Amino acid sequence: MAAVTDVTGSSAAPQERRRRALRAFLRNPAGMISLAFLLGAVALALAAPHLYPEDPLSMVARPFLWPGQNAAYPLGTDSLGRDVAAGVVWGTRISLLVGFCAMALGISVGLLVGAVAGYFGGRVDDALVKFIEIFQTPPSFVLLVVLVAIAQPAISTVIVAIALVTWPTAARLVRAEFRSLREKDFVMAARGLGYGHARIIFREILPNALPPLIVSASVLVATAILMEAALSFLGLSDPNVVSWGSMIGAGRELLRTAWYLCAVPGVAIVLTVLALNLLGDALNDSLNPRVSAKR
Amino acid sequence: MTIARRVLKTLVRNGLSAIPTVLAIVILNFFLLQLAPGDAADVIAGESGAATEESMRQLRARLGLDLPVVAQLQAYLSNLAQGSLGFSPRYNMPVADLILQRLPQTLMLLGMALGFAFVLGVTLGTVMALNAGRWPDRMISVLTLLLYSVPGFWIGLMLIVLFSIKLGWLPSGGAETIASGFAGLDLVLDRLRHMILPSLTLSLFFIAVYARLTRAAVMEVAEQDFVRTARAKGLSGFTVGFRHVLRNALLPVTTLAGMHIGGVLGGAVVVETVFSWPGLGRLAFEAVMRRDYNVLLGVLLLSSFVVIIANMLVDLLQAWLDPRIEVR
Numbered sequence: 006m007a008a009v010t011d012v013t014g015s016s017a018a019p020q021e022r023r024r025r026a027l028r029a030f031l032r033n034p035a036g037m038i039s040l041a042f043l044l045g046a047v048a049l050a051l052a053a054p055h056l057y058p059e060d061p062l063s064m065v066a067r068p069f070l071w072p073g074q075n076a077a078y079p080l081g082t083d084s085l086g087r088d089v090a091a092g093v094v095w096g097t098r099i100s101l102l103v104g105f106c107a108m109a110l111g112i113s114v115g116l117l118v119g120a121v122a123g124y125f126g127g128r129v130d131d132a133l134v135k136f137i138e139i140f141q142t143p144p145s146f147v148l149l150v151v152l153v154a155i156a157q158p159a160i161s162t163v164i165v166a167i168a169l170v171t172w173p174t175a176a177r178l179v180r181a182e183f184r185s186l187r188e189k190d191f192v193m194a195a196r197g198l199g200y201g202h203a204r205i206i207f208r209e210i211l212p213n214a215l216p217p218l219i220v221s222a223s224v225l226v227a228t229a230i231l232m233e234a235a236l237s238f239l240g241l242s243d244p245n246v247v248s249w250g251s252m253i254g255a256g257r258e259l260l261r262t263a264w265y266l267c268a269v270p271g272v273a274i275v276l277t278v279l280a281l282n283l284l285g286d287a288l289n290d291s292l293n294p295r296v297s298a299k300r
Numbered sequence: 301m302t303i304a305r306r307v308l309k310t311l312v313r314n315g316l317s318a319i320p321t322v323l324a325i326v327i328l329n330f331f332l333l334q335l336a337p338g339d340a341a342d343v344i345a346g347e348s349g350a351a352t353e354e355s356m357r358q359l360r361a362r363l364g365l366d367l368p369v370v371a372q373l374q375a376y377l378s379n380l381a382q383g384s385l386g387f388s389p390r391y392n393m394p395v396a397d398l399i400l401q402r403l404p405q406t407l408m409l410l411g412m413a414l415g416f417a418f419v420l421g422v423t424l425g426t427v428m429a430l431n432a433g434r435w436p437d438r439m440i441s442v443l444t445l446l447l448y449s450v451p452g453f454w455i456g457l458m459l460i461v462l463f464s465i466k467l468g469w470l471p472s473g474g475a476e477t478i479a480s481g482f483a484g485l486d487l488v489l490d491r492l493r494h495m496i497l498p499s500l501t502l503s504l505f506f507i508a509v510y511a512r513l514t515r516a517a518v519m520e521v522a523e524q525d526f527v528r529t530a531r532a533k534g535l536s537g538f539t540v541g542f543r544h545v546l547r548n549a550l551l552p553v554t555t556l557a558g559m560h561i562g563g564v565l566g567g568a569v570v571v572e573t574v575f576s577w578p579g580l581g582r583l584a585f586e587a588v589m590r591r592d593y594n595v596l597l598g599v600l601l602l603s604s605f606v607v608i609i610a611n612m613l614v615d616l617l618q619a620w621l622d623p624r625i626e627v628r
Binding site: 135138139141142143144145146147148149150151152154155227231234235238239241250253257260261264267268271274275278279281282283286 | 320321324325328332335336337445446448449450451452453454457458460461465562563565566567569570573574581584585588591593596597599600603604607608
């Protein structure tokens with residue numbers, strides 16, 4: 006499998022490469038299982054209003070039913086008699102929404118900054134690298150807490166704040182890719198043909214820089230989900246929506262008597278984030294076979 | 301070049317390149333403070349219970365809050381140069397004192413967590429590299445992925461359930477047993493017992509980071525010529541593994557691991573809150589809850605400085621360990 010990909014990284018046969026990557030991905034069991042799990046989670050999130058039409062914050066049964074005690078409430082009920090299963094299903098919506106939106110926003114900003122820095126180089130690059138460094142130096146979770154505390158706690162501000170602390174990762178990655186790609190022959194050729202900077206950046210270099218970006222996208226969704234969970238656990242997210250983190254935060258006071266209230270939503274977080282990380286690994290193996298074979 | 305000169309040169313170069321970053325972070329901090337809802341006058345008025353328009357105006361004039369933003373920035377910078385981060389009416393003490401009082405607790409937690417992460421991570425990574433592709437490698441690799449995916453606050457709570465509630469072996473929070481009357485060695489042991497669960501929780505993610513870094517580094521070093529030479533001259537596998545491979549592999553591991561200090565500090569906010577550990581992270585959380593933005597941004601500023609200093613120390617360590625690293 007090693008050293009089959011063309012070393013120049015040129016776009017000579019992108020379709021052939023894409024097909025090979027897809028075949029490698031389809032052969033990876035961990036990647037396929039993760040993908041199936043995530044699609045299931047998306048389906049669950051979309052179906053939440055049909056599965057549990059009632060507000061997950063409403064009281065529906067006797068409080069403190071343990072999981073498995075009553076078949077109608079398979080994951081039990083909390084101290085106020087709210088259905089834990091309904092909370093987990095509705096929480097899936099919030100986690101996936103925040104995860105995907107924060108990733109998309111973070112990657113977009115990172116892509117723009119990283120592409121400009123890596124493509125133009127020189128002083129522009131120096132200035133942008135300093136700029137990235139400013140955002141990367143403060144501990145990202147502390148910065149996140151500050152941003153959310155200053156803005157009003159709502160899902161949209163949480164998304165923007167998470168994107169603000171995660172874009173430097175994407176920017177550095179894109180910059181490194183662009184730096185190595187801009188010296189390649191096909192970019193020289195594009196310059197020789199008189200293409201503009203924008204066209205070279207987006208049409209010529211970007212498609213070749215995509216594989217590592219796709220891998221990091223899945224890891225960034227995982228990071229964003231973990232950050233949202235930690236924020237809502239601390240009670241710093243939107244207090245009016247049920248999320249996995251806020252369920253754990255609410256169950257914390259009852260840890261001694263009803264630890265399942267913390268355990269169940271936590272398992273949902275772990276499985277989702279694990280699936281995203283496994284998917285990232287599988288994508289990495291199929292998109293960058295040369296690199297991962299060496300690792 | 302002697303070791304001392306190399307280290308000194310690295311120090312000067314790093315110090316110079318850190319100055320613009322520090323300045324930019326200070327200014328960013330100031331503007332975030334400006335964006336925060338309410339100002340110090342509101343906080344003081346809130347503490348005292350009531351205030352008239354007139355007294356608020358006087359208060360703002362006294363605190364310099366009615367000056368233009370540039371003048372306020374100047375005042376902020378000159379205060380900062382004198383080591384002052386402002387005053388916290390809620391805690392009734394200077395913010396800098398408050399933060400410095402909490403810092404040692406967090407650094408202790410950080411040190412212990414990084415210690416756990418380093419020892420366990422390097423061990424796991426080495427085992428993975430030496431068995432690359434075989435079942436121990438695959439098992440540990442799944443374990444590291446799991447550690448990457450577990451939220452720190454959740455695993456902390458689960459550890460409390462197991463070790464404090466079910467088994468009763470370790471305390472579930474705080475820094476020491478209250479009113480225990482412990483002294484000397486007993487006090488030290490009591491504090492260590494309180495540190496085990498929070499530092500272990502904080503370290504789990506970084507165990508995975510170190511393990512993956514070590515695996516990659518060991519595999520790369522193991523392919524190099526001097527390792528083959530060592531084997532060819534008949535050294536035992538153990539000697540080659542430790543003296544030749546691991547020693548050289550640890551260099552990239554220390555550098556890359558130094559980059560994760562910020563991550564550990566961020567994790568401390570959540571972990572300290574879970575374990576009621578009286579450190580910087582918990583202070584940040586309390587500051588948010590009390591809407592004390594002076595304290596909150598002071599924590600942000602100071603933790604950024606800790607990251608910058610940690611990165612410089614890692615560079616110095618490298619310059620000291622590896623003569624090949626020339627000062628650019």
